[in-house]
Amino acid sequence: xxxxxxxxxxxxxxxxxxxxxxxxxxxxxxxxxxxxxxxxxxxxxxxxxxxxxxxxxxxxxxxxxxxxxxxxxxxxxxxxxxxxxxxxxxxxxxxxxxxxxxxxxxxxxxxxxxxxxxxxxxxxxxxxxxxxxxxxxxxxxxxxxxxxxxxxxxxxxxxxxxxxxxxxxxxxxxxxxxxxxxxxxxxxxxxxxxxxxxxxxxxxxxxxxxxxxxxxxxxxxxx
Numbered sequence: 001x002x003x004x005x006x007x008x009x010x011x012x013x014x015x016x017x018x019x020x021x022x023x024x025x026x027x028x029x030x031x032x033x034x035x036x037x038x039x040x041x042x043x044x045x046x047x048x049x050x051x052x053x054x055x056x057x058x059x060x061x062x063x064x065x066x067x068x069x070x071x072x073x074x075x076x077x078x079x080x081x082x083x084x085x086x087x088x089x090x091x092x093x094x095x096x097x098x099x100x101x102x103x104x105x106x107x108x109x110x111x112x113x114x115x116x117x118x119x120x121x122x123x124x125x126x127x128x129x130x131x132x133x134x135x136x137x138x139x140x141x142x143x144x145x146x147x148x149x150x151x152x153x154x155x156x157x158x159x160x161x162x163x164x165x166x167x168x169x170x171x172x173x174x175x176x177x178x179x180x181x182x183x184x185x186x187x188x189x190x191x192x193x194x195x196x197x198x199x200x201x202x203x204x205x206x207x208x209x210x211x212x213x214x215x216x217x218x219x220x221x222x223x
Contacts, residue, residue, distance in 0.1 A: 017051075017135075030181065031082070031181050034182050036179055037067075037100055042104065043067065043100055043102060044102075046101065046140075048139055049075065049094035050115060050119035050137050054184070054187045055118070055200070056095075056096075057185075057186070063216065063217065065101050065106030066102075067100045069097050071179070072095075074096040074140060075138050075170075075172060079178075083180060086134050093178070098179075108149055114215070115153075117208055117212055118208045121157065121163075122163045122167055122168055124136065129200060137167075137168060138171075140172050154167045188205070
């Protein structure tokens with residue numbers, strides 16, 4: 001019986017992120033794409049994908065020097081995709097986040113370190129219970145310096161032995177980022193009662209906070 005219950009729980013979590021997002025859309029009804037913030041003087045932008053964007057957005061939001069993080073879609077072919085389209089695994093897009101940050105406070109190298117600390121970069125087209133191309137690990141670069149920073153970080157992760165398998169993160173030149181629907185933005189903080197947030201996202205964020213000590217804002221919400 002215990003094995004049966006464990007199997008049923010695993011099946012629930014396998015569709016956790018997608019299932020919870022779909023039900024949220026039905027209750028909120030806010031399906032319009034979010035608006036991208038205006039870039040401020042001296043500010044820079046970085047884009048990453050590493051599984052369900054609820055968790056990744058929260059992780060980057062907690063870093064000093066980061067002003068805002070937007071969840072969305074990147075790396076695919078379809079213009080102005082919806083969550084439902086991305087979920088079909090036919091658009092080529094990954095769930096991604098766009099990070100607006102002050103490079104005088106936090107460097108791009110630190111963002112890359114945070115990215116690799118915030119997810120498992122060794123699982124192909126998967127993050128934990130979430131399976132599909134939309135959950136793949138991607139680091140998008142805008143300059144050759146950023147590309148070199150990502151490559152250095154990957155070599156360091158592989159050499160560290162922290163993971164038993166090699167990093168499979170894609171290193172891709174940035175083209176375009178499509179903001180996700182409004183109901184996805186800030187979801188982690190707005191819905192701490194969500195079972196997926198509690199069982200999947202919160203443990204990942206806790207590990208992230210431990211890995212990035214000294215780089216976190218003072219106003220991190222207690223969960």
